[in-house]
Amino acid sequence: MSAPLYNTDILRLASSIPHHARLADPQASVERRSPTCGSRVTVDVRMDDAGRVADLGLEVRACALGQASAALMAGHAIGQDAARLMQTREALAAYLEGRSDDLDFWPGLAVLAPARAYPARHASIRLSFDAVAQAAADAVRAPV
Template identity: 40%
Template sequence: MSDTDLFKLYADRVLALAAAIPHTDPLPDPALRATKRAPLCGSTVAVALRLEGDRIAAFSQTVHACALGQASAAIFGAQVIGRTRLEVQTLCDALASMLKGGPVPAAPFGDYEVLTAARDYPNRHASILLAPEATLLALTAV
């Protein structure tokens, strides 16, 4: 497969994810909320959630971001229900590391592999981190 074919494959996957962000319906009566903004590009993600014990039981997100930030929100949103604060923190750390050249986050967040090409665009890293960081911010209020 040529580099051009590989780039197209990844671009198509990113756009498909960006078009299918889960958990975008407002969450009635959320217990926790937070909004995170990427200062360089102005992208924002607002999250609302409820917990059962220490696990996320309900989640919604409002995403105003570039395609990379939207794809990240889609990947995160598909796996966030049932996660703990520690799991979200671990993901944030692993995702930041991946963007600096480290390995792709472990399952169930392995789909972040599609965003490894963004390593070369540090001005987009903050947008990619928005959904998990906003969620972590909401969870720190507990």
């Protein structure tokens, strides 16, 4: 726990969330809440014909770690398919739970490494990744 939990990089990410507006016509929307801290993230997606995220919209009401995580997710989710987003969700959970030390599965996640030592923060960090994975999966199953 040598690195500060709320550092400049996390605060910078928290204040610069891309796609931080709900979509007018999403194919799927998923909201996730953290029962621990009350953080809430809603993710809207539209998928392209190849089953990849083509458009993304977010509403984020979370702590700085949840906001930073949402910024990292939103910065790279467009172009990803549901399977990749599900794999990312599982890899993030494995990292936070200590079952893996790998953070190379998604760009920028190393900035959140200090939060691994704070299990009460894990739910907020996972919200946006959980929501986008579910929204993408729901959109692929939904009729167009």
